[in-house]
Structure formats: C-alpha cells, structure tokens
Amino acid sequence: MLARSPLRLQLPDPGTTQRLATAFATLFEPGDTLLLEGSVGSGKTAFCRAFIQARLASAGRMEDVPSPTFTLVQTYDDGLCDIWHADLYRLLDPNEALELGLEEAFDDAICLVEWPDRLGDALPRGALHAHLEQGAEDDSRILTLRWDDAKWQKLASATAGLCQTGQIAQVGDD
Numbered sequence: 001m002l003a004r005s006p007l008r009l010q011l012p013d014p015g016t017t018q019r020l021a022t023a024f025a026t027l028f029e030p031g032d033t034l035l036l037e038g039s040v041g042s043g044k045t046a047f048c049r050a051f052i053q054a055r056l057a058s059a060g061r062m063e064d065v066p067s068p069t070f071t072l073v074q075t076y077d078d079g080l081c082d083i084w085h086a087d088l089y090r091l092l093d094p095n096e097a098l099e100l101g102l103e104e105a106f107d108d109a110i111c112l113v114e115w116p117d118r119l120g121d122a123l124p125r126g127a128l129h130a131h132l133e134q135g136a137e138d139d140s141r142i143l144t145l146r147w148d149d150a151k152w153q154k155l156a157s158a159t160a161g162l163c164q165t166g167q168i169a170q171v172g173d174d
Contacts, residue, residue, distance in 0.1 A: 006144050006145060006146045007144070007145040007146075007155060007159070007170065008142060008143070008144045008145075008170065008171040009142070009143045009144075009145070009159060009168050009169070009170055009171065010135060010140065010141075010142055010168060010169045010170075010171050011135065011140060011141045011142070011143055011168055012135070012137065012139070012140045012168070013139045013140065014043070014046060014139055016162070016168055017043055017046060017047060017050070017141060017143075018046070018050040019162065020047075020143070020158075020159070020162060020168065021047045021048075021049075021050035021051040021054065022050055022051070022054040023158040023159075023161075023162070024051060024155075024158055025050075025051045025052075025054035025055045025058075026054070026058075026158075027154050027155070027158055028051075028055075028110045029081075029110070030080070030081040030108055030109060030110060031106070031107055031108065031109075031110075032110055032111075032126075032127075032128070033106055033110075033111040033112075033113065033124045033126075033127040033128070034051075034111070034112050034113070034127065034128050034130060035113050035116035035123065035127050035128070035129050035130065036048065036112065036113065036114045036115075036116070036130050036131075036132065037115070037116065037117070037129070037130065037131045037132070038131055038132035038133055039133070039134075040089075042132040042133055042134065042141065043132045043141050044114045044132055045067045045069075045087070045114065047130075047132065048065070048085050048112045048114065049065040049067075051112060052065045052076055052083055052085060052112070053065055055076070055078040055083055055110070056076060056078055058078065059078045059079035059080070061078075061079075063076065065085070067087060068085050068086060068087040068114075069087045069089060069090070070090075072086060072087060072088070072090070072091070072100060073085065073086045073087075073100050073101075073102075075109075081108070081109055081110060082105070082108070082109040082110070083109060083110045083111075083112070084102070084105045084109045084110070084111045084112070084113075085112045085114075086100065086102060086111065086112070086113045086114065087114045087115060088113065088114065088115040088116065088118035088119065089114065089115045089118070091115075091118040092118075094118065094119055094120030094121065094122050096118075097118055097119050097122065098122060102119070102122075103122065106124040111124070116129075125149075126148070126149040126151070127147075127149075128145060128146075128147050128152050128155075129145065129146040129147065130143060130144070130145055130146075131143070131144040131146075142171065
C-alpha cells in the first residue's frame with residue numbers, strides 16, 4: 001500500500017482504533033508529535049490512551065492513563081523517552097500552551113496533542129496531523145492523517161496489515 005497524504009482510514013470499532021494506535025506507538029521516536037483534532041467524543045483521548053499504554057507495555061509497565069482535560073498535560077516515561085499527552089481544549093491563548101513547556105517537549109519527547117488549534121502559530125514542524133470523526137455506525141470512526149514530512153510514509157506498513165485482514169479500510173481521498 002502506497003501511503004500518501006491525506007490517508008483516510010475507516011475504523012469500525014474501538015478495538016480497531018486501539019490496535020491502530022498500538023501499531024503507531026511502535027513508529028514514534030523522540031521529537032515526533034501527533035496532533036489530534038476532532039469534536040468532543042470523537043476518540044482522541046482513547047487513541048492517545050491506547051498509544052501510551054502500548055509504549056509503556058513495551059517497557060514492561062502498566063499504568064492508568066487518564067485524560068489530561070483538567071491537568072492539561074500528563075507525562076509518562078517509557079524507558080526510552082518521555083511521552084507528553086496534552087489536552088489544550090480549555091486554553092484560550094497560545095501563550096498558555098507554551099507556558100506548559102510544550103516547545104521544549106516537541107524537541108525531545110513524543111508528544112500527543114489534543115486540540116492543537118490552541119497552539120496558534122506554535123505548531124511543531126514535521127508533526128503528523130490526525131482528524132477523528134464519527135463514522136457511519138455509532139462506534140465507528142474515520143481517521144484522516146496528513147503530513148508534510150516524508151518520515152510519515154512509514155504509516156503505510158503500519159496500516160497495510162490491518163487493511164489486508166479487513167480490520168480497517170482505506171477510504172477515498174479528500
């Protein structure tokens with residue numbers, strides 16, 4: 001499967017979304033950022049939770065991964081690097097996000113950022129953009145991935161196996 005931006009995937013249920021997040025978790029390195037957009041309840045936090053739990057499990061650890069809605073940022077150490085999970089929904093000004101230390105984290109940590117529009121012009125270069133939206137069924141989602149950096153071509157191999165088994169389907173381009 002040749003990956004190109006945008007890549008749109010149909011995720012039929014929460015379990016499939018979790019498996020995809022787990023597959024993506026193996027691809028991220030320090031300095032990589034995933035910017036997650038979508039309406040309230042679209043599955044951004046569930047995706048992040050599965051991603052973080054997969055990273056921690058690879059280090060032999062299990063940990064509760066709560067939503068950072070009220071704390072704004074939760075950090076985790078997977079033994080290789082820090083993982084920052086930020087939910088910027090409650091922020092009103094991009095400077096508030098920068099006060100959290102996100103700019104430095106973008107350089108050294110794996111960052112998962114919900115509501116990245118709150119960053120304004122401070123969006124990190126080379127980030128992977130993900131948009132989750134309701135699918136045709138109550139539990140299904142459409143995940144649209146966009147990128148400018150060629151390093152995200154590796155998404156093709158992460159999604160190919162799930163597509164071949166029928167667990168997810170690639171849907172038409174925008």
